[in-house]
Amino acid sequence: MKNLYQIALQTVSPIKLKKNGEAGHVGCALETVGGVVFTGICIDVPCSIGICAEQAAIAEMLKNRETKIKRIVAVYEDGSILPPCGRCRELMSQLDLYNENTMVVVDFEKEVRLKELLPERWDKKWD
Template sequence: MENNELIKLAKSVSSDRELTPAATIGGVGSALIAGNGRAYKGKNIDCSCGIGFCAEHSAIAAMITEDETRIEKIVAINADGEIMPPCGRCRELMGQINFDNQKTKIILNNNEEVELKELLPHYWLEKYL
């Protein structure tokens, strides 16, 4: 799947919607291509008290549900159409569920693409890689 198709898939789930005065969903959408070749998507949940989670986390959970852990490529995009790099927690999540995910390609703005390992320098689990 080309980057623009993956971006389009992430965009398809990034539309902000209020669930309750304490919770919104979809301010960020994410899509990934897994090691099994399938695409998974997810949207974030913003809740009071910090109990929500990121769109990448949601897409990864959909992938994990099918017992897949390898991520070939991933992107996240906000409701304004801006591509966002993964937060620190999502970087760790990707890195810890499969050490080969250090090679996961992260789609950034301006057609830029980096591997996860470039976003996790001096990785604390480096001795296992």
């Protein structure tokens, strides 16, 4: 977890965008079951069209034809760990059945499986 945390922290690179927009104040690193690490940054713009750092990292992973996430962590610019939002949790779960077992870093001393963050799945009958 510490290595993945460091990679996510190094990915953080805040940049100001037009009219109160910003990007890069959250960095994410995910490791696939194949051992490949992908990173992403957040993009926040005033009209709410931004994306989370997790979504950016997932897009990079998918671009490389992988779907199974072993572990994921998102880090804010102050070094704190941010658990994924509900949208990111749902996205990970929709990519691959394996991802129920993805280890999600939620704090410096705590990791939980994605399925613990998404109880009572709405889509279980289609698995």
